[in-house]
Amino acid sequence: MNSPFKDIELIPLFVFIGGGAGMSVLYLCRLALKNPDCSWDRKNNPEPWNKLGPNDQYKLFTVNMDYSKLEKDRPDF
Numbered sequence: 001m002n003s004p005f006k007d008i009e010l011i012p013l014f015v016f017i018g019g020g021a022g023m024s025v026l027y028l029c030r031l032a033l034k035n036p037d038c039s040w041d042r043k044n045n046p047e048p049w050n051k052l053g054p055n056d057q058y059k060l061f062t063v064n065m066d067y068s069k070l071e072k073d074r075p076d077f
Helices: 008-034
Strands: none
Touching: none
């Protein structure tokens, strides 16, 4: 009986390439929605980076950083 998949060796290739493409799309969406440098609403909040406090975490991965102990090091505008 013939298999419906003639080239079964290509299945892992498609799985890994599809997974990598999916993860890159998810990371791009995270950058567009969570990054303070990207502003989608110019009328209500034209400069969202000014509203970040010293305890706000906006990086995806930080080594040995405790955001709860940081103090404010910039003036209010």
